Amino acid sequence: xxxxxxxxxxxxxxxxxxxxxxxxxxxxxxxxxxxxxxxxxxxxxxxxxxxxxxxxxxxxxxxxxxxxxxxxxxxxxxxxxxxxxxxxxxxxxxxxxxxxxxxxxxxxxxxxxxxxxxxxxxxxxxxxxxxxxxxxxxxxxxxxxxxxxxxxxxxxxxxxxxxxxxxxxxxxxxxxxxxxxxxxxxxxxxxxxxxxxxxxxxxxxxxxxxxxxxxxxxxxxxxxxxxxxxxxxxxxxxxxxxxxxxxxxxxxxxxxxxxxxxxxxxxxxxxxxxxxxxxxxxxxxxxxxxxxxxxxxxxxxxxxxxxxxxxxxxxxxxxxxxxxxxxxxxxxxxxxxxxxxxxxxxxxxxxxxxxxxxxxxxxxxxxxxxxxxxxxxxxxxxxxxxxxxxxxxxxxxxxxxxxxxxxxxxxxxxxxxxxxxxxxxxxxxxxxxxxxxxxxxxxxxxxxxxxxxxxxxxxxxxxxxxxxxxxxxxxxxxxxxxxxxxxxxxxxxxxxxxxxxxxxxxxxxxxxxxxxxxxxxxxxxxxxxxxxxxxxxxxxxxxxxxxxxxxxxxxxxxxxxxxxxxxxx
Amino acid sequence: xxxxxxxxxxxxxxxxxxxxxxxxxxxxxxxxxxxxxxxxxxxxxxxxxxxxxxxxxxxxxxxxxxxxxxxxxxxxxxxxxxxxxxxxxxxxxxxxxxxxxxxxxxxxxxxxxxxxxxxxxxxxxxxxxxxxxxxxxxxxxxxxxxxxxxxxxxxxxxxxxxxxxxxxxxxxxxxxxxxxxxxx
Numbered sequence: 001x002x003x004x005x006x007x008x009x010x011x012x013x014x015x016x017x018x019x020x021x022x023x024x025x026x027x028x029x030x031x032x033x034x035x036x037x038x039x040x041x042x043x044x045x046x047x048x049x050x051x052x053x054x055x056x057x058x059x060x061x062x063x064x065x066x067x068x069x070x071x072x073x074x075x076x077x078x079x080x081x082x083x084x085x086x087x088x089x090x091x092x093x094x095x096x097x098x099x100x101x102x103x104x105x106x107x108x109x110x111x112x113x114x115x116x117x118x119x120x121x122x123x124x125x126x127x128x129x130x131x132x133x134x135x136x137x138x139x140x141x142x143x144x145x146x147x148x149x150x151x152x153x154x155x156x157x158x159x160x161x162x163x164x165x166x167x168x169x170x171x172x173x174x175x176x177x178x179x180x181x182x183x184x185x186x187x188x189x190x191x192x193x194x195x196x197x198x199x200x201x202x203x204x205x206x207x208x209x210x211x212x213x214x215x216x217x218x219x220x221x222x223x224x225x226x227x228x229x230x231x232x233x234x235x236x237x238x239x240x241x242x243x244x245x246x247x248x249x250x251x252x253x254x255x256x257x258x259x260x261x262x263x264x265x266x267x268x269x270x271x272x273x274x275x276x277x278x279x280x281x282x283x284x285x286x287x288x289x290x291x292x293x294x295x296x297x298x299x300x301x302x303x304x305x306x307x308x309x310x311x312x313x314x315x316x317x318x319x320x321x322x323x324x325x326x327x328x329x330x331x332x333x334x335x336x337x338x339x340x341x342x343x344x345x346x347x348x349x350x351x352x353x354x355x356x357x358x359x360x361x362x363x364x365x366x367x368x369x370x371x372x373x374x375x376x377x378x379x380x381x382x383x384x385x386x387x388x389x390x391x392x393x394x395x396x397x398x399x400x401x402x403x404x405x406x407x408x409x410x411x412x413x414x415x416x417x418x419x420x421x422x423x424x425x426x427x428x429x430x431x432x433x434x435x436x437x438x439x440x441x442x443x444x445x446x447x448x449x450x451x452x453x454x455x456x457x458x459x460x461x462x463x464x465x466x467x468x469x470x471x472x473x474x475x476x477x478x479x480x481x482x483x484x485x486x487x488x489x490x491x492x493x494x495x496x497x498x499x500x501x502x503x504x505x506x507x508x509x510x511x512x513x514x515x516x517x518x519x520x521x522x523x524x525x526x527x528x529x530x531x532x533x534x535x536x537x538x539x540x541x542x543x544x545x546x547x548x549x550x551x552x553x554x555x556x557x558x559x560x561x562x563x564x565x566x567x568x569x
Numbered sequence: 570x571x572x573x574x575x576x577x578x579x580x581x582x583x584x585x586x587x588x589x590x591x592x593x594x595x596x597x598x599x600x601x602x603x604x605x606x607x608x609x610x611x612x613x614x615x616x617x618x619x620x621x622x623x624x625x626x627x628x629x630x631x632x633x634x635x636x637x638x639x640x641x642x643x644x645x646x647x648x649x650x651x652x653x654x655x656x657x658x659x660x661x662x663x664x665x666x667x668x669x670x671x672x673x674x675x676x677x678x679x680x681x682x683x684x685x686x687x688x689x690x691x692x693x694x695x696x697x698x699x700x701x702x703x704x705x706x707x708x709x710x711x712x713x714x715x716x717x718x719x720x721x722x723x724x725x726x727x728x729x730x731x732x733x734x735x736x737x738x739x740x741x742x743x744x745x746x747x748x749x750x751x752x753x
Contacts, residue, residue, distance in 0.1 A: 190639065316633075
């Protein structure tokens with residue numbers, strides 16, 4: 001496997017970093033240079049033909065780019081940053097990757113080991129700071145420890161339930177000399193990434209499934225991470241069970257399939273939420289019962305038995321008690337389950353979902369995608385884009401109203417073609433994550449859907465697009481408000497719009513400043529042509545769509561309400 | 570209902586791991602009543618003994634979160650009946666106590682404590698026992714004026730018989746899994 005010429009020769013620690021990345025088949029890294037990581041950047045100079053480095057404009061952008069890269073490709077995202085502020089700027093992205101189970105290796109430079117703890121220039125305790133938000137982290141102070149630390153880092157990041165890891169390397173370790181030899185990490189004594197599925201659990205699960213009248217599958221991110229889409233489809237079809245998806249599970253189940261009933265959560269679809277409290281068996285696969293999915297847990301699916309397929313034992317019984325927990329990889333578990341489930345029909349039960357879909361269409365969707373308002377509405381933009389792309393583009397969102405609208409009205413046909421910040425809800429995620437996604441899959445259309453607020457949190461990454469010619473398409477849904485917060489102010493704070501109105505810059509002019517062409521539209525009649533122009537562009541393109549200022553996202557489950565108390569208007 | 574639980578956490582020897590474990594409590598606003606850490610009977614494996622007062626549900630979730638840490642081999646929780654536990658406490662009292670020598674000696678003996686050191690100004694008494702016994706001696710000595718008092722925190726041995734070595738073998742078998750990539 002190892003082919004580079006430096007094998008078994010003496011190299012600097014900094015070169016060992018680069019060689020280790022090559023040994024892990026890394027092809028792309030996102031980073032920003034600075035004092036304490038300079039030796040690694042110097043070593044990188046000799047490997048530019050083998051490693052593509054994308055220079056971001058802020059270290060946070062590097063983390064989100066690495067996340068977007070990983071989420072669409074399955075590969076581990078790699079981030080390079082310096083000590084001190086470079087390292088602290090990574091924290092938001094690391095926290096996002098942790099809560100959304102995204103494999104990422106962050107490498108930070110650190111001050112000389114003899115300066116540790118002296119408040120040296122650009123010294124910060126990044127190992128301490130990142131501890132609560134990393135799956136694992138380590139500080140390396142010797143050149144010879146670099147390769148083993150990185151081997152462990154890559155293994156931990158991508159195995160079991162994936163997550164971010166951080167390797168902090170002191171400058172003297174980067175300068176130090178070491179014999180280079182790379183040994184891939186394949187197990188760690190104290191680490192059990194993937195429990196073996198127990199036959200007994202499968203039998204118990206099958207028995208519940210075979211006896212259920214109204215079974216219901218909730219499919220989460222774990223299905224995508226496990227690559228269990230086909231197994232899920234086969235299981236759902238055989239047992240004729242409706243499937244709903246969490247926000248991060250979107251794209252795991254074919255959206256046009258008759259068993260697909262929609263998506264869960266605070267602004268999800270009507271039927272999937274409402275009928276959670278009517279099923280007699282809840283089959284949760286690779287999902288963690290986030291509060292945005294459950295609403296009030298004391299009124300959540302109390303009538304139902306629960307089967308929880310989960311790779312992370314600490315998630316079982318964390319929020320919702322599982323009558324049967326199937327620990328292990330979802331793909332393996334579903335493969336074992338399939339022969340044990342009976343072929344069934346649940347026609348009447350599925351009809352309930354169809355009825356709900358009709359109600360939601362009449363009360364919410366019809367008007368949202370074909371509004372009679374003077375100003376454009378977000379849903380019609382996304383719906384038109386969905387029809388134009390036929391669900392074949394990778395869509396990356398930011399966080400807020402536009403995110404909820406996009407997850408409702410854009411239904412991707414291909415697994416992993418929907419990327420969003422779910423657990424952490426990080427505004428500023430969208431643009432850099434779209435950059436990362438495009439770097440991973442350069443021949444696929446990647447469209448970032450952003451709000452005017454989130455766009456401005458990482459707007460500097462337009463510079464990354466410019467510098468590296470990354471043909472990301474950007475739709476900014478501009479309502480001149482921090483729309484989701486404004487919606488809550490309207491509904492729960494007596495319309496006291498405290499600091500949610502935005503005075504925005506000329507986005508198109510900013511785009512031009514970065515050499516990115518664009519167009520701003522305000523009229524319905526221009527929408528279709530503008531979307532087509534954006535989609536057909538060979539280069540990056542910024543489309544600003546001015547939308548209704550005070551639109552609310554519905555349906556909605558209010559805080560503290562049960563999923564059955566979902567409101568449509 | 571809250572109960573006192575003693576957690577035994579077996580870990581690899583790694584800088585910062587104790588911090589990683591205590592963060593789990595901090596994040597959930599749970600106070601650690603005592604914590605001790607030392608090498609176990611197996612070289613290179615450390616044992617933390619942590620005492621907390623929480624509900625059964627909380628302790629189960631905590632143990633799950635602790636075990637999730639990469640370098641934690643295993644974490645257990647025990648109620649008081651399942652363990653034999655001891656603390657050590659040191660009491661420094663003024664040498665004036667010797668003026669009432671008979672009473673002082675009786676207190677030390679009745680509490681199964683011993684005198685560790687006598688200096689011109691002070692006496693240091695050592696006592697091993699459970700929390701209640703240690704407090705009892707504290708109360709008895711208070712009349713002489715306690716200058717300093719320190720206790721070790723609980724160390725505990727569990728009653729069920731399963732050696733760490735047997736357990737380690739299971740652990741090593743479990744950790745060998747195939748790495749899973751979802752590469753396209």
